[in-house]
Amino acid sequence: MSGSNTETPGDDISLREEALQPTTIGSYTVAIARALDASGVDSKRIFLAMGIPLDVSTDPMTRLPAATMTRLYRACVDVTNNPYFGLTVARHIHLTHLHALGYSLAASGTLMDFCRRLERYFRLVSQVAKVSLTQTDEHVLMRFDHLLELSSETEDAFFGFLIRTMRLIYKQEFKPVRVELRRPMPHEGATPYETLFRAPVLFGQASSLLVFDRADLMQALSGSCPELAQVNDNIIISYLARLDKSDVITGVTQKIIEFLPDGDCTRDKVASALFMSPTTLQLKLSQRGTSFQQLLDDTRKELACSYLSQASRPVTEITFLLGFSDTSNFTRAFKRWTGLSPTDFRQQG
Template sequence: MSERTTSSSWAMGIVKALEMDGLDCRALFKRLGLDFEALDDPDARFPQDSMTRLWQLAVEISGNPAIGLNMGKVVRPASFHVVGYALMSSRTLVEGFQRLVRYQRIIAESADLSFRHLEEGYGLILTVHGDHLPPTRQSAEASLACALALCNWLTGRPLRPVKVLFQGAEPDDVAPYQQAFGAPLVFDAPCDALIFQQDDMEAPLPTANEAMALLHDRFAGEYLARFSGSRVTHQARQVLCRLLPQGEPKRDVVAQTLHLSQRTLQRRLQEEGTSFQSLLDDTRRELAEQYLAQPSMTLLEIAYLLGFADPSNFFRAFRRWFGTTPGDYRTRGVAKPVSDARTPEYTARTP
């Protein structure tokens, strides 16, 4: 079974966060059977479950359940591997977060990110997965603290989120959270998320550099291709992209192309956290966004390129994906993902 992994860059950020509470991370790594020296290898990766055990052990020894928030105090673009430099060279935080979503698996495979334009601003929404072990709340809280700190670092000024959502229950002591985020807090939320003001996200970044952004895109893309090359999910997605213009691909055809039985294909995809139908749906959704960014392509052409025999099926699928029609989505512009009608309103706790 393929294990989810975390980059050495992110693991180093965790180490620095734990050391702020006086923990001996070299000793912790030894206790967990991890190679501490591998932190200096930019291409090294650590099993996700090992990072989960590291957080658990750190909370147990330090007695500080909010220790994950320390990550916001040590974050720099380097903590995000090559993705951090791609963010730094982006024109705006909107563009930067779109890159973060695209390349997030380079940093850690344990999290799914989405970035949406909501009625109250922009939302960076995080879902942390475990591997064999359930994820810790410290992992999600560290990611949120890092995302906000990175925004502050890139803009050169402190940003105050509209609100911050946490899946975890409200802790006994909320003071560390109030200090870390300086924004209304929502606990027991259905997701972990940062909600930002629109103006903050769309303001030009002082570190923007289009040429460097393209260069870092290339580096990140090459790394992701190397990293994903051995994954059946990546290989199946490539096959789907080739077959879709010929009509909706069937599982047996994709399996045959990959020299696998249907049962083996489904098992391997399940081990990597997806299914054939989910992968097909995700691939269509991603391609739809790319095609709609091309003004010369008609909606009818896009529907057939995505393998829909009937354009009405494309329109129904698109509304399910984005909560609007392809035409309205194109009019609003790809740089501003549409409002997710399924995102509920929350009552926030104000610090």
């Protein structure tokens, strides 16, 4: 593969098309390399054959196209002769491979917080699927809608990693109620999946789905650190703004967080910071089904709940950080958002 320097126009076009595809965080390949080595295969040889760098940076801006990941996984399954290679990779993915999102997940107050962070910030890890949460009285459903065709191993590795991580930060006995996978069941059977998930596993489904017991997800986690989670959430948003340069919602949210403590977070100021007129900004937001005021409220509410979970922060400081002129204004807004006063919300937590 590397012995020839001749390239056809078709090769150039396919490479350009691949570069425009949704991407995945590059550090994910560290886990794949470790899984290959653990399987007795020289990962360096495989990575060189695939044209993938051996020393992938942990910078979340180092990305690999989805098609590259699919080709890599196909090669890994071939050389290991292991149809469950994705489940093997799951054992080697570490929270630190997810950069700031990994630290934020580890510091979550509950598994529900953990799931909500994945819903909000999954794009930092990968742009190949969209995560959405829905709740019933008894269950929480985490759905992954695929935005393009993925390799089966990608689905296996991430779901395996999620469940193993949840057990690590909550309790080893934790298990989902049900797992649904888009991938077909391997010819060799479902036993490795049932062993890992300790739950019924359905294959060939319309989307990837994890169903959890709601009561499990509401339990406080021993490693909870709201301050650390908040710091890393802000880092994630800054990276997403760089990653999604064309995404006006991410850009506006980042500027709102930046300007709130100054008490001067207006639509005009945010528009100017994003090098567009207020009218253009409002038009772009309306095309996405939202408005500046809606984003301002949503961001303030999310930050307020996070700050109030940090016991060391007084309400007066939170009022200032959110850009309110006095605590009575903040209290009225918070009651409108949650139905509770800041003090009641803090006591309830």
